[in-house]
Amino acid sequence: MSTAAPGLLASVTDLHEMELARAGGADIVDLKQPAFGTLGAWSTDALAAAVMLWTAWGEQLGEAGRPALSATIGDQPMVPALVRTAAERVARTGVPLVKIGLSASQHTNECIEALAPLASRTRLIGVLFADEAPDFAVLAALGRAGFAGVMIDTADKKAGSLTEHFDPLTLGQFVAEARRHGLMTGLAGSLRLEDIPALVGVGADYLGFRGALCEGGRTGTLDPVRLGQVHARLREPSDH
Numbered sequence: 001m002s003t004a005a006p007g008l009l010a011s012v013t014d015l016h017e018m019e020l021a022r023a024g025g026a027d028i029v030d031l032k033q034p035a036f037g038t039l040g041a042w043s044t045d046a047l048a049a050a051v052m053l054w055t056a057w058g059e060q061l062g063e064a065g066r067p068a069l070s071a072t073i074g075d076q077p078m079v080p081a082l083v084r085t086a087a088e089r090v091a092r093t094g095v096p097l098v099k100i101g102l103s104a105s106q107h108t109n110e111c112i113e114a115l116a117p118l119a120s121r122t123r124l125i126g127v128l129f130a131d132e133a134p135d136f137a138v139l140a141a142l143g144r145a146g147f148a149g150v151m152i153d154t155a156d157k158k159a160g161s162l163t164e165h166f167d168p169l170t171l172g173q174f175v176a177e178a179r180r181h182g183l184m185t186g187l188a189g190s191l192r193l194e195d196i197p198a199l200v201g202v203g204a205d206y207l208g209f210r211g212a213l214c215e216g217g218r219t220g221t222l223d224p225v226r227l228g229q230v231h232a233r234l235r236e237p238s239d240h
């Protein structure tokens with residue numbers, strides 16, 4: 001059975017990298033500051049400038065010709081009021097997809113519930129962390145709260161890549177369970193070029209990258225050549 005290629009999510013740190021990611025064929029341009037943490041956030045002013053650029057892309061290229069735009073809310077403790085405030089700050093700038101880290105904690109479900117009112121106005125993506133042994137039962141809570149999607153990433157970038165924490169079978173179960181709850185899906189976590197063939201077969205909607213796209217690691221600078229290699233590998237025919 002052949003599988004449709006997943007889209008490419010590229011995390012970027014500034015407007016210049018945003019342009020490089022668009023030109024390099026990213027399907028989602030993801031605003032993130034890795035120097036500030038796993039899901040380090042852009043400042044409010046920088047997010048507003050990014051939304052202006054993304055709006056200009058829409059005028060020049062049309063809705064279908066521009067990538068989607070997402071942004072992270074920063075690494076937040078699992079305190080409902082703090083998570084909600086951070087997510088609302090990003091949503092208010094007009095970023096259409098807001099990515100929210102959901103660490104494994106006894107308060108994770110309360111945080112998800114606290115985001116339900118925002119989820120009715122803005123598309124929210126919950127991010128689970130493979131190195132925290134997440135409970136996939138959280139997928140039902142995300143679906144109930146009206147989230148648009150879910151990603152699985154790694155929190156500790158020194159503790160191994162996604163593929164070292166989960167095998168393709170487990171990731172396939174994650175994708176199937178997320179779909180059952182109406183969620184689009186993404187996989188990320190120190191993914192390298194050589195991880196792509198096995199992950200394409202998992203069937204997620206997106207694969208996310210930062211470190212593999214950069215000169216000097218994930219806090220370095222986006223390299224169009226590396227981006228081109230990842231983009232090409234994602235589109236190589238697969239037969240899984």
Ligand SMILES: O=C[C@H](O)COP(=O)(O)O
Nearest residue numbers: 011188189190208210211
């Ligand atoms: O959302 C995707 C991430 O930015 C992935 O970052 P990473 O490839 O450095 O783990």
